[in-house]
Amino acid sequence: MREFFSVQEVAKLLNVSHSAVLYHIRSGNLKAVQVGKIYIISKEDFGDFLKNQQKKKEKKTKKKPDEPLLF
Known part of the structure; x- marks a missing residue:
């Protein structure tokens, strides 16, 4: 049986x-x-959305090879 969330429930979870x-x-x-x-x-x-958001977050935090190190 598929479970569903309302917009309000998703808002609360996130x-x-x-x-x-x-x-x-x-x-x-x-x-x-x-x-x-x-x-x-x-x-x-909802699970797919969370996975995609995590991938986007990881892409943003990865250091580019030609980027200088900041201390």
Whole structure:
């Protein structure tokens, strides 16, 4: 059985605003299904979103080879 989260539940889990979750949905970063006036996010899609966000974070923190060391 698939589990689903509401936008408010995802916002609480990520410690962000309701609007921030809607931003990610509308920008295509977080898959969601609109049911009437609300969005629902599957457990699998939420997991994929978290993995993608982690990959983006890791890319930003990696030092480029030609970048000087800062102390």
